[in-house]
Amino acid sequence: MRIHLASNNAKKLKELRRILDGAGLHGVEIVPLSDVPPYPEPVEDAGNFAGNAIIKARAGVEATGLLSIADDSGLCVDALNGMPGVLSARWSGSHGDDAANNALLLSQMEDVPDGKRGAAFVSTCALAIPDGEVVVSEGRWEGTILRACQGENGFGYDPLFSPMETPGRSAAELSADEKDALSHRGKALAGLVPEIAKLVR
Template sequence: MQLLVASNNAKKLSELERILADAGVEGVEVTPLNAVRAYPEPVEDGRTFADNALLKARAGARETGLVCIADDSGLAVEELNGMPGVLSARWSGGHGDDAANNALLLGQMAHVPDDRRSCAFVSVCALVTPSGEEHVAEGRWEGALLREPVGDNGFGYDPLFLPADEVAAGRSSAQLSPEEKNALSHRGKALAQLVEVIRELAAR
């Protein structure tokens, strides 16, 4: 079975391939967007991570006739009522300006005490079949917002995120190796919930 991933991010593809291999799922060819005929990608204007993940997965399944999986993810800060949330990549106005996004978030949280800096990376993965079957799973990686960037690995808000798993060591997610991060990550947790669905589809 060809499984379209609505992304060209090599890290996302390899993460899904690793999860499927670890679970012993066979007969699945993980396919990136650039391996299929180009189609208009939907505007991600949903109000929630689930809305945006479903927008992308539905478009992929509809346009290619393949089972499609898509994710939407971001950082949810408790003190900001779950924001930046779906606006994580464009929190400062532009899209994907990590330094500006981080600087704005740190400024907004500058005077918030340590006991109110809880946050979580959230990922929602949606799987849609050409026949319209839909499955949605959410993964959360709990932690706290640091007061300055720490570490050079990762991207986005990684340098500001102190995972709950790393409080004793004091390492931000930007100080973890890719393998360590994959083992803990929000996306990995969401994808893992869809393994049995993928296994069943591949066996049909």
């Protein structure tokens, strides 16, 4: 079975492969954006994670005819009333500039005391099936915002996010296996595994 992952993010691709392998679903070929004919990037205008994930997954099915998985995720900071949220990737103004996004978040959180630096990574993954059905799974990862970047692994806000399960360590200091077991995207992707397993069998 072939499943299109509507992303070119190599780390997301590896994460999905690890989760499917861990579930014993070895007969699944994951096809990233780079391996399908180019198609227009859909406008993510739903205003929430689930809606944006569904838009991207449905666009993937329409363009490729394959089962398609897409995710929309971001960091929701308590002191910022849940922002950056769906704006996480472009919080600083330019899309995907991790260093600038982290620097802006640090400056916005500079005067926030330690007891009020709660945050959660949220991921919603959508699996769109060519018959029109869409399955949605959400994962949350609770933690706090650090006062400086730590670690070299991960991407996005990982260096500033200290998971509840590993206080003092950032998500960018975790191994791939640790992150899969704890992370928002790992939980959301794992929630799709039973549906994928039914389709594989």
